[in-house]
Amino acid sequence: MTQLDAPGAAPTQGTLATLREISQRVLWLSTAIVDAANRQRPNSSGVKVGGHQASSASMVDIMVALWFHELTAEDRVSVKPHASPVLHAVNYLLGDLDPAYLPTLRSLGGLQSYPSRLKDPDTVDFSTGSVGIGATASLWAAMAHRYTSSHFSDTPRAGRFISLLGDAELDEGAIWEAVADPAVARMGELLWVVDLNRQSLDRVVPDIQIERLQGMFAAAGWQVVTLKWGRLISELFERPGGAELRVRLERMPNEEFQRMLRVGADEVADRLLAEGGSPELRALVTGLEPEVLAAAIRDLGGHDLGLLVETFAGVDEDRPTVVFAYTVKGRGLPTEGHPNNHSALLTEPQMQQLADASGTTLDDPWRGFDEGTAAARLCARRADQLRRVAVSPPPPLKVPVTLGRPHRKPISTQAALGRLLADVARDVPAMAEHVVTCSPDVASSTNLGGWINKTGVWSVTDRTDWFADDRERLLRWSETSSGRHIELGIAEVNLVGLLGELGATWSRWGQRLIPIATLYDPFVSRALEPWSYGLYAGGQSILVGTPSGVTLAPEGGAHQSITTPSIGLEQPGCVAWEPAFAQDLEWTFLRAMSQVGVAGGTSAYFRLSTRPIDPALAQLPEDPTLLERRRRHAVAGGYRITQHEPGAEQVTLVGMGAIMPEVLAAAALLEGLGVVTGVVCLTSADLVFRSFQQRGRRRPAGGGILDTLLPPEHPAPLVTVLDGHPHTLAFLAAARGDRIQCLGVTDFGQSSALEDAYALHGIDTTSIVDAALGLIGR
Numbered sequence: 020m021t022q023l024d025a026p027g028a029a030p031t032q033g034t035l036a037t038l039r040e041i042s043q044r045v046l047w048l049s050t051a052i053v054d055a056a057n058r059q060r061p062n063s064s065g066v067k068v069g070g071h072q073a074s075s076a077s078m079v080d081i082m083v084a085l086w087f088h089e090l091t092a093e094d095r096v097s098v099k100p101h102a103s104p105v106l107h108a109v110n111y112l113l114g115d116l117d118p119a120y121l122p123t124l125r126s127l128g129g130l131q132s133y134p135s136r137l138k139d140p141d142t143v144d145f146s147t148g149s150v151g152i153g154a155t156a157s158l159w160a161a162m163a164h165r166y167t168s169s170h171f172s173d174t175p176r177a178g179r180f181i182s183l184l185g186d187a188e189l190d191e192g193a194i195w196e197a198v199a200d201p202a203v204a205r206m207g208e209l210l211w212v213v214d215l216n217r218q219s220l221d222r223v224v225p226d227i228q229i230e231r232l233q234g235m236f237a238a239a240g241w242q243v244v245t246l247k248w249g250r251l252i253s254e255l256f257e258r259p260g261g262a263e264l265r266v267r268l269e270r271m272p273n274e275e276f277q278r279m280l281r282v283g284a285d286e287v288a289d290r291l292l293a294e295g296g297s298p299e300l301r302a303l304v305t306g307l308e309p310e311v312l313a314a315a316i317r318d319l320g321g322h323d324l325g326l327l328v329e330t331f332a333g334v335d336e337d338r339p340t341v342v343f344a345y346t347v348k349g350r351g352l353p354t355e356g357h358p359n360n361h362s363a364l365l366t367e368p369q370m371q372q373l374a375d376a377s378g379t380t381l382d383d384p385w386r387g388f389d390e391g392t393a394a395a396r397l398c399a400r401r402a403d404q405l406r407r408v409a410v411s412p413p414p415p416l417k418v419p420v421t422l423g424r425p426h427r428k429p430i431s432t433q434a435a436l437g438r439l440l441a442d443v444a445r446d447v448p449a450m451a452e453h454v455v456t457c458s459p460d461v462a463s464s465t466n467l468g469g470w471i472n473k474t475g476v477w478s479v480t481d482r483t484d485w486f487a488d489d490r491e492r493l494l495r496w497s498e499t500s501s502g503r504h505i506e507l508g509i510a511e512v513n514l515v516g517l518l519g520e521l522g523a524t525w526s527r528w529g530q531r532l533i534p535i536a537t538l539y540d541p542f543v544s545r546a547l548e549p550w551s552y553g554l555y556a557g558g559q560s561i562l563v564g565t566p567s568g569v570t571l572a573p574e575g576g577a578h579q580s581i582t583t584p585s586i587g588l589e590q591p592g593c594v595a596w597e598p599a600f601a602q603d604l605e606w607t608f609l610r611a612m613s614q615v616g617v618a619g620g621t622s623a624y625f626r627l628s629t630r631p632i633d634p635a636l637a638q639l640p641e642d643p644t645l646l647e648r649r650r651r652h653a654v655a656g657g658y659r660i661t662q663h664e665p666g667a668e669q670v671t672l673v674g675m676g677a678i679m680p681e682v683l684a685a686a687a688l689l690e691g692l693g694v695v696t697g698v699v700c701l702t703s704a705d706l707v708f709r710s711f712q713q714r715g716r717r718r719p720a721g722g723g724i725l726d727t728l729l730p731p732e733h734p735a736p737l738v739t740v741l742d743g744h745p746h747t748l749a750f751l752a753a754a755r756g757d758r759i760q761c762l763g764v765t766d767f768g769q770s771s772a773l774e775d776a777y778a779l780h781g782i783d784t785t786s787i788v789d790a791a792l793g794l795i796g797r
Contacts, residue, residue: 030088030328037393038324040378041112042083044388046351047377048108048121049075050365051384052130055122057364068125069132073349073360074101074185077216077321081183081344082109084327087397092407093178095527097145097157099185099214100133107141111385113402116141118385136556142407146556151191152516152549154184154211156556158197158339159513159520161208162505166455166477166521167530169500175408175528182211189213189232193549196510204240205479209339210331214321216348217273229343242340244330246320255307255315260299267291267300268316279316280347280356284309287316321346351376413531418450418613421650426601429631432677433565435601436627437466439608440535444473450533453616455521457505458537459514465537465565467504471495475502511538511546515562519553522560522615522622531616533561540564540580540626547586554592554622559615561608565627567597568742569768570677572776579768579776580626584675584743587624588705595705597626597741599679600637603653603702610654628677628742630773636683637700655724656706660698661686668697668735670791673728673751675701675741678782682740685787694795697735699728704747711750729754736794738762740782760790 030038053070062068078099085096086109098106107130110116120140123129131138133148145160147153161180168174188194197203215229233243248256248265256265268276268291279290288304291312296304304312320326321344334340347356353369354360365373367381374381388395422442426435444451451474456467478498507513514536521534538546543564550562569579587595594611598604604627611623638660640646652658657675660683670689674682679700689696701707710725729737734755739748745763752759764780777783 030325033393034088034397035325037397038083038087038328040388040394041087041397042080042324043351043377044379044394045083045105045108045112046076046079047373047379048111048385049079049102049104050352050373051370052104052107052121052124054365054370055384056124056126058367058370060122060126069362070104070124070364071101071362072104072352072365073354073357073363074099074216075103075105076350076352076355077346077348078102078105078183078214079350080322080324081212081214081327081346082106084324084331085181086113086405087401088328089331090181090405091178092405093176095144095157095160095177095180097147097153097182097184098134098143099183099188100148100150100153101185102183102214103130103132103134106134106143107139110141112387112398113405114398115402121385146552149548149552150185151188151193152552154182154188155193155197155513155516156520157182157211158203158206158209159517160523160527161206162202162479162517163520163524163532164528165206165479166505167524167528167532169477170452170503171530174530175410177208177528179208179210182209184211184213186213186215186217193512193516195235196508196513197516198236198239198241200508200510200513202479202507204338207336207338207340210334211339211341213341213343214346215343216321216346217277233343236341240338242335242338244334244340244342246323246326246330246342246344248320248345249318249323249326251318251323252315253318255303258303260297260301260303263297263300264291264303267294267296274358276316277356277358284313287312291316317347317350319345319347322350410526410529412618413525413529413616416450416453416531416616418609419447420606420609422446422605422609424605426605426634429633430601431629431631432598432601432604432625432627433466433629434631435604436537436563436565436608436625437469438601439605440467441469441473444470450612451503453531454533454535454612455503455505456535456537457507457514457517457521459507459511460509461537461539462504462506465539465563467537471504474504475499476504476506477502511542512549514538515546515550515553518560518562519549519556519558522553522558523556525559525616526557526618533612533615535561535563537563537565539578540567540583541578543580543583543586543624551590554590559617559620559622561611561615561623561625563625563627565625566629567626568628568677569764569776569780569782570628570630570742570773572768572771572773575770576767579764581744581764581767583626584704584741584747587626588708588747590624593622593624594703595624595626596703597676598653598702599674599676599700600632600634602634602637602639603700606650606653607702626676626743630677632677632680636680652724652727653702655727656703656710657699657701657724657728659728660700661696663695663697665730666733667695668733669695669795671697671699671729671735671737671757672787672791673699673701673737673739673748675704675748676743678740678742678777681777681782681784681787684784685791688784688788689791692792692797694791694797696791701728701748704741708750711754725754729757731755736760736791738787738790738794740787742782758794760794762786762790 134143136146145156157180164177349355476498482498518536525531614620686696737759740762745761
């Protein structure tokens with residue numbers, strides 16, 4: 020660990036004075052933004068608007084030191100959620116935000132509650148709000164930039180990737196999963212700054228255990244810098260009695276320190292001397308003017324602008340750095356240090372007092388600095404220095420709709436994906452250059468081996484392949500900066516965090532990637548929040564959950580996913596797919612790849628299986644025109660396998676995914692019993708539901724695949740079947756008002772043979788036949 024006292028060149032006194040003036044104005048603006056949203060804007064609903072004046076205040080000096088002195092146009096910063104008003108205040112002073120937006124926090128079309136890369140009107144580098152997830156985004160963005168730079172020479176340069184996070188965020192497991200990844204220790208462009216205000220939402224944190232946190236970062240290879248005290252109080256520590264004063268303050272419980280911030284200046288000395296002390300300590304404390312002593316105990320490292328500037332300029336560039344900056348929550352506000360100040364709002368008299376201290380007024384809260392002043396000149400200069408070049412859209416990339424390879428042998432959709440990627444690398448090399456795969460230590464068991472053997476594994480630096488001459492090795496694990504597969508440890512949260520940032524390179528740096536991640540489908544739920552947040556932030560990618568469902572019968576209930584079909588259907592910004600046959604997988608996956616990394620594009624989630632299925636069951640048409648029609652239906656959401664004369668069907672079986680052999684077998688049995696049975700194979704319940712939702716709209720958008728699958732003029736009872744929760748397809752009952760029986764999995768599984776698992780959950784052939792006969796009264 021490194022304690023930096025004065026690295027780099029010190030800023031001049033004039034610069035520091037200007038920075039302090041700007042800092043005071045940013046404090047005012049960030050507080051006024053929240054005040055305007057709550058106290059001044061009409062609120063007919065009575066629902067609290069909210070905002071975080073105190074949490075913003077503790078970050079002001081840190082952010083002013085960065086934006087008004089340290090940052091370059093190439094740097095990218097993730098700002099802690101509750102400091103969004105500070106970010107908007109800074110952007111306003113830099114000319115990056117129209118003042119009309121300042122009173123619009125948390126209103127429709129206005130400033131978002133937390134920084135949003137896609138929804139805020141000013142520059143926001145990373146969406147935050149989900150605690151811990153936004154903080155790690157800068158790390159994955161740094162890795163994504165390294166990847167694109169190593170594959171595309173025209174990738175724009177990048178500077179530092181900075182995260183400003185609250186100390187409470189360090190309780191989140193996502194932080195430590197990311198910090199501990201081995202590749203991170205070599206990424207010197209990472210800088211994290213922890214706002215150590217020692218308060219959470221409800222309380223003063225009783226024991227921050229800073230030494231433990233420092234040790235955890237250091238053990239992961241990070242440079243650790245702690246800014247505990249500013250220079251004013253540090254000068255006192257050098258006087259007689261100063262060392263004892265420092266010990267008293269550093270041994271003081273957090274609650275006692277916070278309480279001392281709430282008393283009058285004339286009480287501070289008595290509280291410091293409550294436990295006695297040497298004559299030198301008493302002389303030092305009582306010899307200071309009360310106002311000077313009160314200011315000194317507030318002089319923490321996170322509020323010393325000179326120390327912050329020098330620290331940011333002098334950190335190690337060969338490894339990631341974390342700066343623990345001690346701060347006061349609510350610094351400079353009447354709520355300073357109060358244990359319940361998290362969402363506290365200043366009153367009008369308190370706002371007036373702050374306006375007076377900030378050189379502004381309540382009547383004109385958004386006034387900028389007077390032209391020609393040092394502060395105005397610094398704002399203008401920094402605006403020029405931080406201005407970015409617009410990102411050019413990536414050039415068009417041709418993605419074929421089919422590879423034309425025949426599918427004749429039984430194969431699982433998981434194995435078909437592996438073959439598809441290998442074929443892409445061989446047959447469509449121009450597109451393959453933009454494909455990057457990643458997985459959490461399950462590449463071989465999710466059939467990425469062929470792709471990896473052709474393209475290699477990406478590494479921050481080249482590594483020696485000590486098994487290169489081993490002829491018995493099937494998986495060639497060659498790690499170079501030119502590889503196209505990224506392997507992380509067993510941490511699904513890391514996987515989808517990286518996936519989201521790989522999927523944003525087209526909009527960050529104009530480099531289109533088609534990121535594909537594979538993980539075991541039961542663990543999609545574990546990765547759901549960061550995956551959703553990556554989509555919210557604009558990342559476009561393909562997530563493959565495989566193997567899925569109770570079809571993975573021998574592995575037992577812990578490895579059998581039930582709810583993931585519904586998760587995929589309900590996920591915004593994403594199309595969920597569950598193809599049954601290899602040909603369907605090829606068509607739908609190529610379709611998904613064409614939609615990734617483009618303006619207006621979308622992500623995809625594929626639920627695949629390890630069950631080999633005979634492609635002949637799909638009854639692919641041989642006629643090219645009919646085959647193309649089948650492809651169009653497959654990429655629209657589903658198709659008919661069996662078709663009868665209009666109105667002849669007595670029952671329709673609707674299946675999806677690995678269960679299709681049982682659906683088709685049940686149809687054959689029913690036909691043998693004289694029941695005219697139709698069979699529908701869905702590739703995407705998601706797209707079919709969207710088709711359903713378009714009905715009756717004045718301006719329908721999307722295809723009408725539902726009417727093709729279930730013609731409205733020819734109703735028939737429905738039996739729906741999938742290896743997942745049955746309610747996923749229950750909406751089909753409303754398509755025509757049909758009677759319906761939904762079969763699926765509603766309970767935890769157990770280890771068994773496949774046929775036993777299907778029978779246990781009532782999705783076997785016999786159960787399907789029974790459900791159909793029951794619907795038609797036989």
